[in-house]
Amino acid sequence: MTIKSEPFVVNVGPQHPSTHGVFRLRLTLDGEKIIDADMIMGYLHRSMEKLAEERTYTQNIPFTDRTDYLAAMTGNLAYVIAVEKLMNIEVPERAQFLRTIMAELQRIASHSMAIGIFANDCGAWQTPVMHMFRDREKILDLFEMACGARLTLNYMRIGGVSRDIPDEWMPQAHKLLKELPKRFAEYEDLLLSNEIIIARSRGVGVLTPEQAIAYSVSGPMLRGSGVAWDIRKADPYAAYDKLDFEIAVGTNGDCYDRFVIRLAELRQSLYMLEQALDMMPSGPVHQRLGTSTVQPGTQPIAPLAFRPPVGEAYGRIESPRGELGYYIVSDGGPSPFRFHIRSPSFINLTPLKLMAIGSTVADAIVILGSVDIVVGEVDR
Amino acid sequence: MTTYVTGIQLAHSIDGQFPDAVEDGQPEFAVVKSDNLIEVLTWLRDDPDHAYQFLSSLTGVDRIQWFEVVYHLESFKHNRAATIKVRSDDRENPSVPSAVPVWLGAQLQEREAYDLFGIRFEGNPDLRRIFLWDGFAGFPLRKDYLNLPGGKRPGLERFPGEPGDDLSGRGTK
């Protein structure tokens, strides 16, 4: 029985438990059904692209931490890859492996959060998030050992990484790798066949592969729609070409698919990490880029300022949320002439309206949770 | 491994299909005339030899003399990537055709470029400000936004700490 009722506008956000930050979704409802959805963003806009035009290339690395603050390593990596492409720098082998390891650890940390918060959006009261935090903490401990920071890592440098890992790092990492499969099995047991999660997410927010490609979505959203596309495989960077792994794809393109893909990618990341830790070569971790003009006489590992040649480069990687690209235009000056972040969170939001219309309020929250946005990256 | 198609190659193949459509071909990118943009992009998407179904990124650049919009394209079929640009010489009211009819994913990115550069995308169904509020004065990513005294523009010309003239902005020379 449907009773015709008045259109009813509900603002989800900017301050709302499930918008994952200050993001606003204006839903027009007919009863509980969504008939229109409008995204309003910019509450966290920090004009990074403009600021970056005022800093040197090295000074810009900390900005890349602060876009996707749940995956700072991949943010760093995408930016340094873009600059290295611009300057044609060869990165030492060990640095490549370190970058890969850090990026995969970061992917596990980020996907853990995404899965936990997705379950939270389905209504689980914090428990999955808290369990996921447990793993994430261990990974952040490893990051802290490697670079001294836990969240905004600032670890990658143009030409390598900021420093080599300490001696205790490898045993610690091996210990973690032994622990994690048990945890992942537990999560798969608890979440994958959870009746309520299935009921809430299957058949909700469906994107066909044609729609997914047309809407430029990337990462787990694209793969959830059944398109086997992963930049790590398609256009390997760092040391991914030396590692064996599989791409997880979904078959239905719904929220459940995006969620199971993240669970499957945890396993794949673990598999990659095992290989990478075994294959890790020794050697320098940084390619020197000439001398810094800041402190003549000393040789800092990454010069604070340098002038890349005139030109442009688009460096991209597969971040946990999708294709993270940095488009950098150089005019030969010490800072980028144009610094653009192709942020997956932002572009993955494009089909939100398409997915939300026709579903209910509760579904919209689940869809937003399955897109897995980080508002720092949406607004930049 | 993704093949990065050079702009020169791309310019040649576009030229073969649409004479007069190509404005420039550089190693990194090909520049298309704004009048022919939509047909070129549609052709690039639909032609089985190119099949750039995926618009990876769309953004604007303020080149001071002109504005350009950059399209990074991706072909899943051939695992190929290419870069197309289109220019708009109008400093005050730059405008290029919207790519939304070709790739729906351009929707939010065009809004972003409009918001920060003021580039009008003709044909975009929902061209509103996205990060900044309606009525925000100016377009902040333009190089002349908030000019410094003496017509200088923000941006680093020299290394920090390096002796030199104070604050000689870029784009003035």
Added chain:
Amino acid sequence: MEDTGTVVAFWILAALTVGAALSVAAVRNLIHSVVLLIVSFAGVAGLYITLSADFIAVVQILIYIGAIAILLIFAIVLTPRAGRLNQEGFMLLPALALAVLVAGTMIFVAFDTSWAISERDGFEETATAIGDLLLDKYALPFEIASVLLLSAIIGAILLVRPEGAEEGPE
């Protein structure tokens, strides 16, 4: 009923019931009116208890407060543009006169008639006896009541069914 407790309870409940009922007619806001109606229903339920009709009292709460008041609230909420005012129409004075007349007559009759008052006390247990009666002496009306309820449900569903609604579940 000379028991002090009952007498005190009666006067309190009577004041509550009548006061709430009068306010129902007087307040301007329909939602307030329904809330006061709930109070009035509760007062009537209390009066039933003083009349030792415990089953009916509970049923009164269950049906009137738990169901009918909710239906009234639904009727208000589902008609948002119709206004929430509880004002009178042109029939104000005639209705008032008629109501006073009818109530007055009934009160007069109540006092004027010499009722055959029985000497028995209140009922000990009503639920079982009512159940027996319903399934024995009043079995037919009971069945008819169930048919009535069924037809009311079907009628209500048919009435609000959107035009051109497709057959079967959505």
Added chain:
Amino acid sequence: MDSVDLEHFLVIGAILFGIGLYMSLAKRNFVGVLIGIELMFNGVNLTFISFSRFVESAEPLNGHIFVIFVITVAAAEAAVALALAVLLYRLRDTINVDQIDLLKW
């Protein structure tokens, strides 16, 4: 005032009935009319129960049975009335009984 008799309950029943009658006749809003009808039902029920309690009878619980049937009818009536209100609102955009003056629409 020191004892409560049948007349007291009858008076309350009559007052409730009167208020209900007034509301169902005078109120403009359809829901107001419904409220009036419910109040009238309550007055009648109270009268039934008090007769059942006080008046000499071979089968004293008959009043309770009647009340149960009245409550049943009231519930059914409320459900249908809700449907009617929604239908009226959908057709006429108002549930003001003054404005529902067409015999056919």
Added chain:
Amino acid sequence: MAIILSGEWYDLRDLANPIRELIDALGAPDAVDYVLWSLIAALAILIWLVVSVIAFIWIERRLVALMQNRKGPNRVGPAGLLQPIADAIKLLLKEAITTRDADRILFWLAPIIVFIPTIVVFAVVPFGESMVLADLNVGVLFLIAVAGIMTPAVFIAGWSSNNKYALLAAMRAIAMLISYELIQVLALLAAVLFIGSMNLQAFVSWQDEYNTWLIFILPLPVVAYVIAGAVEINRSPMDLSEAESELAAGYHTEYGGIKFGFFYQAEYMAGFAIAATVTTLFLGGWTLWGLEEWIPGWIIFLGKLYAVFFLYIWSRGTLPRLRIDQLMAFAWKFMLPLMLVNALVIAVEVVVWEETGASRNVALPAIGAVNATLAVILVIGWARVLGHGSGLQRGYRATLTREIGKIYYTGAEVS
């Protein structure tokens, strides 16, 4: 000494008895006696409720913290024991904000109305042999009827806040509560059919006399009642009307300070009410197979009550939330037919037992076994009929591949 020797010493442990003796000893007139006794009992229930709520705020937070790999409150007082009190003081000291466009009277009234049903329920609950405030003949019906008052209270709270989340939550709450009230009634109907009385003390004495608990004889109604209870007290997976991730705080979004505290407390009290009902009706109330001779009945009762309430804490720490249409479908399509069939079966069983006059040692295990089997068959069978475990209700793992650019989409089923 004399009391102990007379063998009535355990009477003292039943708190009601000494108090009654005391009041009788005063020699006051009946009316005063009655009022005094009612006041003491009501006050005792209130104090117990408040203390329990305060204790359970701490217990729930610690337990859920345990389930979530964290410590929970551990700063205020030893092991964080004073945390609820600190919370209460914080809530009391907060400014009582009334939003500008709220309906002021109803906005303030709602937290109070919400309290009424949750407290009044305990009037009919027998805590011990003589510890019941009002020994109503229609106690079971009273439980349901009073719980029904919750519905308008929640609606008033949601509507008067003039907040869209709150209104949406209020509408959800009404729809949910009405649907699940039906399930509650049918579940209790099964029990009442079996016992043949609606008096709660009669339930306890029946279970004492027959030396069994109704949960063993009527498993399905118990489960249904606990689930419907979760709806009534807004516990996950049915906490839709205060769905944190969807509607901020649901119908009490606009409430702050002590008014919010009222809702919070009322929710716990309603939880205790549900647990008390389950304990009394299905778990033997204050009896424990003769142990009530040695342990005061009210301790047994409270132990069972807290054990039932733990179920709700557990589910809150474990389960995600359903969607409103799924919740309604569960009530109307799944539970309602099941409960109707169940009630019919139990009625038949009662008649058969009466007709055959079988001894209780034969009849009760037989009925219990039949009901348990039937419950399993009904639940699984009806779930299969409704398509559970197939189509959209089936989980799976992601497909793994090494090929790039291939499309694995097989066509989505849309809910």
